[in-house]
Amino acid sequence: MGGGGAGARKVARAMMDELMGKDRNKPLSERRRRRNHFSDDDYCKYYLSGFCPYMLFTNTKSDLGQCNLNHSDMMREMWEKLSDGERASYRYEDDFQVFLEDIVRGIELRISKRKEKSQADLNHLPPPDPEMVQQKAVLETEIEKNTEEMDNLNDEGRFEEAKAMMMKIESLQQEVKRKTREIENKRTLETGKVLGVCDICGVLIGVGDEQADARHLVGKQHLGYEQIRNKLKELRETQERRRELRKQYATPPPFFCNSL
Numbered sequence: 001m002g003g004g005g006a007g008a009r010k011v012a013r014a015m016m017d018e019l020m021g022k023d024r025n026k027p028l029s030e031r032r033r034r035r036n037h038f039s040d041d042d043y044c045k046y047y048l049s050g051f052c053p054y055m056l057f058t059n060t061k062s063d064l065g066q067c068n069l070n071h072s073d074m075m076r077e078m079w080e081k082l083s084d085g086e087r088a089s090y091r092y093e094d095d096f097q098v099f100l101e102d103i104v105r106g107i108e109l110r111i112s113k114r115k116e117k118s119q120a121d122l123n124h125l126p127p128p129d130p131e132m133v134q135q136k137a138v139l140e141t142e143i144e145k146n147t148e149e150m151d152n153l154n155d156e157g158r159f160e161e162a163k164a165m166m167m168k169i170e171s172l173q174q175e176v177k178r179k180t181r182e183i184e185n186k187r188t189l190e191t192g193k194v195l196g197v198c199d200i201c202g203v204l205i206g207v208g209d210e211q212a213d214a215r216h217l218v219g220k221q222h223l224g225y226e227q228i229r230n231k232l233k234e235l236r237e238t239q240e241r242r243r244e245l246r247k248q249y250a251t252p253p254p255f256f257c258n259s260l
Contacts, residue, residue, distance in 0.1 A: 038079045044069035045092040046099065048079040050231050053103060056224035062201075064103075085249040088242040097235040100228050107225055111202040118197050118204075125187045132186065136179040143172045181210075201225040 038048055044067055046052045054067035079087065087093065146169050153162035196205050201222040205213050216222055 036075070038072075038075040039090070042070050043075050044071050045090075046096050047071040048076050049093050049096040051227065053099065053224075053228060056227065057221060060221050060224075062107075062221050062224065083249075084241075085245040088245040089249040091246075093235060093238075093242060097232065097239065100232040100235065103228055104232055107202050111197055111199065114197045114202060114204060127187075128183045129186055132179065132183050136176060136183065139172055139176050139179060143169055143176070146172065198222065200229065 038045075044052050046054075046067075047069075052067050052069075052071055054064045055071070057063045079092075146165055150162050150165040150169065153159075153165060197203075198205060198216065201216075201219075201224070203216050203219070203221055205216055
């Protein structure tokens, strides 16, 4: 009861601070003649610019630590109402890009090191089973033959038959994928699981382990690094435009309230 009440009071106090300012209870003569503004030091500028990376990886191996700044939707709404030029003048998105570049450099280095180890493990595996390799080759030969036949049917205007042949080819391609996984699984059966590396988040996944791969794609680390990479791509694409816009805009002053 007591802990919950204290937590509720803390949330209510933070909301009042955001709405009326931290000095709302002081005498009028002592109050700052200014409302809260997104440029205040206690608001997270990464959050204004899209999201705070510190919030993406909590309780994972990629945990970046804790952000002690306020993540205010009200301040972000104020920020988003600015024109592109006004936002560019604050350089928050430039700072955000620098931070994301640093995060991506770190994960790329981790991926590179893990891939080296993964490749070393693969090099020590026994050769593929010759019989299974031959079975795969037969399937691939059949795909080539059916593809040629499908092209001939299209040339002759027999489109329905060509469509049916295309469906057969797609089925054979799925069989090739299954056979490839069987070959890799058999190679790793005696030596233990060999881990592959995700190119997005660097997570280690068992080669041929489809269930683990599917789980990792919706995991916090993969989704977090995917969000970072997408945002970084966007910021890189708009970097030159922000630079040009800054030549036209000066940083607007914080909003002052003259009604007190």
